[in-house]
Amino acid sequence: MEAFTFHESDPGETKTFDFESSLFHHPAHLSLQRAEGWKWYYTLHTKRANIVASLYLNINGEVANSAVRSPFGTVECAAAIPAEILYRFLVFVETRLRKIGVRKIIVKNPPLHYAMKSGALLQTFLFNQGYTVTDATVGTIRYTHDDFSSGLNRLEQRKLKKSGNEKLHCDFLSHDNLEDVYFFIHKCRQEKEYPLSMTLADLQQTITRFPDRYALLGVYLNEEMVAASLSVRVTSSILYNFYADHAAVYDHLSPTVLLVKGLYEYCQQNAIDLLDLGTSAVNGQPNFGLLNFKMRLGGRPSPKLTFEKHLTP
Structure with a gap:
């Protein structure tokens, strides 16, 4: 040896x-x-x-x-x-x-x-x-080698099509929009009584130190933000969807499907092989609704x- x-x-x-x-x-x-x-x-x-x-x-x-x-x-x-x-x-x-x-x-x-x-x-x-x-906890990952839609089940494919019909669109944002994204997600989490693990000041400090590792994405209906994500490039081949949420009033539009599609295509454009959709747990127990949703998006469970x-x- x-x-x-x-x-x-x-x-x-x-x-x-x-x-x-x-x-x-x-x-x-x-x-x-x-x-x-x-x-x-x-x-x-x-x-x-x-x-x-x-x-x-x-x-x-x-x-x-x-x-x-x-x-x-x-x-x-x-x-x-x-x-x-x-x-x-x-x-x-x-x-x-x-x-x-x-x-x-x-x-x-x-x-x-x-x-x-x-x-x-x-x-x-x-x-x-x-x-x-x-x-x-159960993490959910998806490899980014195929077309995004091919991994969706029929329900999520219909939701994705509907988001197009409703003229939702997603845009990557500059870090100048961090405060808007953070407080949007924070408000969505408060409605569900879910906390955020980092303060805005902590995030600002981290992103200032590693600006090329963090990406902000928003989904909009006309000019209104209806979903948003803060992602971390953990390595050159892994993107982690760190924070993401959508406004409950737009549940019927399922904007998160389009949000994940945007992250998935970002991975493909930047040679990132694995998209980590995050864990699905509340107070140490599985959040089955969230877990099932991620698996319907083609995610694979990962302990x-x-x-x-x-x-x-």
């Missing part, structure tokens, strides 16, 4: 990766989540001096957390990493955390379809090493699991 070494460092050290790291693992994004307390653990291919596995953890007292204020934080690795090395990397991380008095580790994974092979290995090895699942392990002294 090729030689690999395991390391602990502070985020920001310049290294070459054998994989594309996601936005939520960028050192600058980590610092926006929490200004201090981050540790970086990685596996190095000794001959090529490239990183083949990486995990960022925020240490706060006795708790090590991979995602402080982000949708996920996980072990990222090269597709060709030997399974044994990935397993040993997890052992290394736990050993280092024990030495500094950590008593609980939290690893919040993305939807499994983000990285099917390595994700399946990671989930299995976490179970093998005594981790338990403390949160399980999104959060793991924890309590370390005994």
